[in-house]
Amino acid sequence: xxxxxxxxxxSNAHLNAEFLIAxxxxxxxxxxxxxENTSDINVFLIDILKGKxxxxxxxxxxxxxxxxxxxxxxxxxxxxxxxxxxxxxxLPKKFIETKNCNEFTDRHYLNMGLVFLNSQDAIAxxxxxxxxxxxxxxx
Numbered sequence: 001x002x003x004x005x006x007x008x009x010x011s012n013a014h015l016n017a018e019f020l021i022a023x024x025x026x027x028x029x030x031x032x033x034x035x036e037n038t039s040d041i042n043v044f045l046i047d048i049l050k051g052k053x054x055x056x057x058x059x060x061x062x063x064x065x066x067x068x069x070x071x072x073x074x075x076x077x078x079x080x081x082x083x084x085x086x087x088x089x090x091l092p093k094k095f096i097e098t099k100n101c102n103e104f105t106d107r108h109y110l111n112m113g114l115v116f117l118n119s120q121d122a123i124a125x126x127x128x129x130x131x132x133x134x135x136x137x138x139x
Contacts, residue, residue, distance in 0.1 A: 016048045019057040032057050066128035072121040074113040085122035087114045094126035
């Protein structure tokens with residue numbers, strides 16, 4: 001194997017590492033966004049392990065019901081040294097953007113179920129908390 005082939009294989013393995021670890025720990029394949037043209041999941045997993053698959057497999061967001069509205073569930077683990085979004089129904093824009101500093105406030109937001117990786121999910125949850133349809137028109 002040439003050096004470029006090794007680097008290519010390592011980059012592909014890195015792209016799908018979260019997926020492979022989750023499957024090894026008992027996660028269901030159905031919880032991930034698998035390409036539609038995948039006919040045999042076993043061949044797909046083997047291709048990932050061999051570094052032949054280039055696209056990143058992502059986890060489907062889990063849903064929860066808030067005041068009768070289905071919204072994406074909050075994170076259960078904070079991203080390390082990365083920004084995240086906190087649902088804040090008391091603010092006009094319905095969220096704040098912050099960075100994980102591994103402080104009390106970060107853990108508090110996480111324990112309250114208010115941490116999201118994108119502002120859209122934080123806004124949708126905040127709206128649902130206020131009994132506003134998250135899928136409704138923006139005002």
